[in-house]
Amino acid sequence: MEKGKGVMGSGQRWAVDFSDNSTAPSSRDILDPLGFTRASVDQDDSTVSRQKKDAESNWKAQKAWEVAQAPFKNLLMMGFMMWMAGNTVHLFSIGITFSALWQPISALQGVGKVFEPYKDSKVELLGPKLLFIALNLGGLALGVWKLNTLGLLPTHASDWVSSLPPAQEVEYSGGGIPI
Amino acid sequence: MAIRSFFVPFLLFGLYFYSSLSPVLSLYEDQVGLMDWHQQYIGKVKQAVFSTQKTGRRRVIVSTEENVIASLDLRHGEIFWRHLLGSDDVIDGIDIGLGKYVITLSSGGSILRSWNLPDGQMVWESYLQGPKHSKSFLLVPTNLKIEKDSVIVVFSNGRLHAVSCIDGEVLWKKDFEAESFEVQQVIKPPGSDLIYVVGFAASSQFEMYQINGRNGELLKHESTTFSSGFLGEVSLVSSETVVALDSTGSILLTISFQNGEISFQQTPISNLYEHFSGPAIIIPSSVPGIFAIKTNAITIFIRVIGEGMLEVAEKTNHETAISDSLPLSEGQQAFALIQHAGSEIHLAVKLAHDWDGNLLKESIKMNQQRGLVHKVFINNYIRTDKSHGFRVLIVMEDHSLLLLQQGTIVWSREDGLASIIDVTTSELPVERDGVSVAKVEHNLFEWLKGHMLKLKGTLMLASPEDVALIQSMRLKSSEKSKMTRDHNGFRKLLIVLTRAGKLFALHTGDGHIVWSHLLRSLHKSEPCQSPIGLNLYQWQVPHHHAMDENPSVLVVSRCGPSSDAPGVLSFIDTYTGNELSSLSLAHAVAQVIPLPYTDSTEQRLHLLIDSDKHAHLYPKTSEALSIFKREFSNIYWYSVEGHNGIIKGHALKYECTGKVADEFCFDTRELWSVVFPSESEKIIATVTRKLNEVVHTQAKVIADQDVMYKYISKNLLFVVTVAPKGCGEIGSVTPEESWLVAYLIDTVTGRILHRVTHHGAQGPVHAVFSENWVVYHYFNLRAHRYELSVIELYDQSRADNKDVWKLVLGKHNLTSPISLFSRPEVITKSQSYFFTHSVKAIAVTSTAKGITSKQLLIGTIGDQVLALDKRFLDPRRSVNPTQAEKEEGIIPLTDSLPIIPQSYVTHALRVEGLRGIITVPAKLESTTLVFAHGVDLFFTQLAPSRTYDSLTEDFNYALLLITIVALVAAIFVTWRLSERKELQEKWR
Secondary structure: OHHHHHHHHOOOOOOOOOOOOOOOOOOOOOOOOOOOOHHHHHHHHHHHHHHHHHHHHHHHHHHHHHHHHHHHHHHHHHHHHHHHHOOOOOHHHHHHHHHHHHHHHHHHHOHHHHHHHHOOOOOOOHHHHHHHHHHHHHHHHHHHHHHHHOOOOOOOHHHHHOOOOOOOEOOEEEEEOOO | OHHHHHHHHHHHHHHHHHHHHOOOOOOOHHHOOOOOEEEOOOOOEEEEEEEOOOOOOOEEEEEEOOOEEEEEEOOOOOEEEEEEOOOOOOEEEEEEEOOOEEEEEEOOOOEEEEEEOOOOOEEEEEEOOOOOOOOOEEEOOOOOEEOOEEEEEEEEOOEEEEEEOOOOOEEEEEEOOOOOOEEEEEEOOOOOOEEEEEEEEOOOEEEEEEEEOOOOOEEEEEEEEOOOOEEEEEEEEEOOEEEEEEOOOOEEEEEEOHHHOOEEEEEEHHHHOOOOOOOOEEEOOOOOOEEEEEEOOEEEEEEEEOOOEEEEEEEEOOOEEEOOOEEOHHHOEEEEEEEEEOOEEEEEEEEOOEOOOOOEEEEEEOOHHHOOEEEEEEEEEEOOOOOEEEEEEEEEOOOOEEEEEOOEEEEEEOHHHHOEEEEEEEEOOOOOOOOOOOOOOOOHHHHHHHHHHHHHHHOOOOOHHHHHHHHHHHHOOOOOOOOOOOOOOOOEEEEEEEOOOEEEEEEOOOOOEEEEEEOHHHOOOOOOOOEEEEEEEEEEOOOHHHOOOOOEEEEEEEEOOOOOOEEEEEEEEOOOOOEEEEEEEEEEOOEEEEEEEEOOOOEEEEEEEOOOOOEEEEOOOHHHHHHHHHOHHHEEEEEEEOOOOEEEEEEEEOOOOOOOOOOOEEEEEEEEEEEOOOOOOEEEEEEEOOOOOOOOOOEEEEHHHEEEEEOOOOOEEEEEEEOHHHHOOOOOOOHHHOEEEEEEEEOOOOOEEEEEEEEOEEEEEEEEEEOOEEEEEEEEOOOOEEEEEEEEEEEHHHOOOOOHHHHHHOOOOOOOOEOOOOOOOEEEEEEEEEEOOOEEEEEEOOOOOOOOOOEEEEEEOOOOEEEEEHHHHOOOOOOOOOHHHHHHOOOOOOOEOOOOHHHEOOOOOOOOOOOEEEEEEOOOOOOEEEEEEOOOEEEEEEOOOOOOOOOOOOOOHHHHHHHHHHHHHHHHHHHHHHHHHHHHHHHO
8 A cells, every 4th residue: 555655745735545444454543443453454354365366457558558548639729720810920930839849858858757646666667658759749840830831940941041141153243334 | 510610810910910011111100200301492593583572581593503582581591492403494584573473484495484582383384486586685674554454575696676575465565586686684774665676796896776565666776897706705884884895805885875866985905904804704793884894814994984984993812703783862873893802702792883982891701612602692771760771692613502690600501412413321430439420418407307208208198299399309319410420320421422523421310511622623723614513423432451440532623615625533531521632634534433342441442434435443543443454354445426326345454554664554446336216216224233233132032932043243234225206295296106125235245145125115214223223214106104013133054053962062053153144045034014204313222232122213294202112023924824923922913013102202392303213222121222313302211111120210119118018017017926825735
């Protein structure tokens, strides 16, 4: 149950614990009621707790996959927003594009943290992580693509020659109508 | 849908953002006069008539050489009203009729007009025709009446007219058709109805016609032959006596025609003045009994004492000017005489019959920069003690107009500025400790008051009086007229050369004259009889390492009107106006070519081409020579010979041959020539790019991130030729026999890069050349409308430079120097549009780095300056631009160019007689300074793409301040609140 507690203690303010606490060794300073012997119950419950642990890891794995898939929804949302924003450069489309770029980057920075709650020796997290990273990279690509469609990426010749000074001429000629 | 409606405000915001980007140049009412100034002038006064009889406002009516008729306030010299007649409508005479009409005779005596004296409205206009061209005279006699109608007597085009003063109807006319008759005077003796017309016929015959002024009947015609002929003008010495000179200029002839009998009296000048040599000339005047002749540098006043006897009244070698006579009471006539003596002028008012006595004698200190007195006009007033007082209007050599009264200059007008020949600019000195000229506010209280007012204004608490005060403070801000350089480069000196040979420095802030200098080298002198100022060039523009030097300008002038007269160069310090030096050249100046090289003191090298096609290098220093020799083989020059339709290109050869060895003189050889067939083409306009124009980039990015490379060359000449028949006025030819051909010629190689023919088009052509485009204005005879055409040049040989990686790594040769002898592959794009106005001048805005988009400045026929975006003259405009092109800013094509009333840069003002528009870049990239000159001067600042690099004048500082304060307060309050809340939380 330390793991469960860990969930509760790691930054979460509160949690409702639906598991039966009656078999847990008393972590509080409250004495057990008279006539109640804890030891016998504990011995009987060892198989039950194993089963419970299995269920929990299953649940964790499931959750991890869910978390890994979450950016997909985001991706769809972002795509819709981008379509709405149009292809002209103005305040709104720039805002959308930069948020589309920033979200995947910040998510990628925090990959470890996102999957930390589901860390378990029995839970295989590599799959969900890879999916998560792939989806976020997809989001990033979408952002970059949008940036390009807005014409903010220097991918054209025009972006490199627009400030080229005119070439100097070797010859010089002056004159005109006599004054 | 919810999301859509959520986006709508954003879209609206975006639209607003876009619409605010499209430049609208209009001003708010209270911004007039902040950036701009306008000065009104009239030009050099030819004739002045006073109107002071009535008790109303005292005024003087003047006509000027700029073809202006104006009514000036005698008290301050301000203009009551003013009319500018066309340049082909030269004023011959003015007078006042019936005390309430100004009568003007113009166009060689063929148009007579009457204007209402108080407000200048035209009352009537008459066309007077005649059998032949002649001198014209305008007389408004006070006592000649035909059936109660006051009469104006006009002699013009060989015909004498009597015109009604009320409605301009011709009452009678009399022709003088004798073939060789040349009228010299039309005389109306007071107190009779007779009119005398005297003149010469066949150069040796004196003719006199006596005419009845009531009906034009010829009463008498007498003629006498005088064998040795006549010279020049005649001077009227009484109503029935004139004085003339014989053809040798050494014998004075007194001709009297009393009672219709002509009698001659000859007096050799040597009898009057023993040292007489050489021909004399008569100074035209009309003082009874006295006339003046000038011989060599001596002026002789001669009195006529009855029966043609002459007597010298005074001889003087001072410069003198004499006025016409002014009738005083009791049949007396007074006149004014002005003599120069050193830095003073002596004014004497004398009675006509009494030379030795003076009614008035004053000496007035006169600014040497005004030169000599050219004309004098006298007027009298009755003092409170019933004696006569006199005021004198004088016209100076620099064309300024001064009113003298009671020994002082009451007012002066700098009317030389009405005839500007050339303009250049100069920077002001850099602000240093002790150099600052700006005045500090009077005292602390004033200063505080000013700032309180400003604060009130920004917080919108000011009352209407306060607003007016703030406005006047804004307009008079001493910041504008400081004599030091400013950060934005708005404050500069405009150096202008006027036709009078005077150089003025005007401050761009408020237009005041910083200094003025009558060029000594443009003074008449022995070797240089009639010097003419030609052009101004920037000689030395110190920056970087030559900061301590003052900038200077070069004034090129010529001794006389012919093109092979020797030239004169003068160098003027632009901070002080002092003439640093002047050079009288041995050679003529046909062309001045400023070279793109400067020496170590930032003096620009100039090449002067003389009439024998020798090139002379200035400054004549060994350093300049070594710089020049280094670039020798790359310097070419071309000449446009308009009269025979040839454009020739030349290269330089070493050293002049013959005469004296001069290492600064170079022979030239002809390289190429473009000959236009004289039977079908005649050159009417040539335009080049401005030498100091800055171009930011050679690439033009078009829709879809594509690139076009501009063909940018400084050595391009735009030439327009028309059919010789079509040189006349618009409409004088049919569209079939008139055409207009535009050429773009490379002036180094003589290669014609582009040629386009406009059939059925006619001049005059006005054009402007900038970067890679040229815009020109002409008349389309088929459409009966003016057209503006644009030609843009693109370099096809660079078009392949589209590999991004090469460009990123810099592996391209787009910026390496190019030679014009390599064959350019130029493609052109052009388009034409109708344009409503006829045009007096076209210019283009220029900015410091050439990044800001350009505007054309069009001087319209209404003497206003219209700013037209270059985007309207884009050959890539099409009727239905694609989405990408629209995004690029391409305007859908229309047949005519729009004239948006708000884009007149002169707003409500007019620059009368507009002749030129000059644009100068400010240091701030967005802004350009515009100076328009004609009879009036106008200056303003323009920002063709709005002031994107600085806050505008109307920026809401109050809102910014309030927002900042509110934000700080909010931060503080929320911080306190959160702290309190945290504390409460902890106690829970």
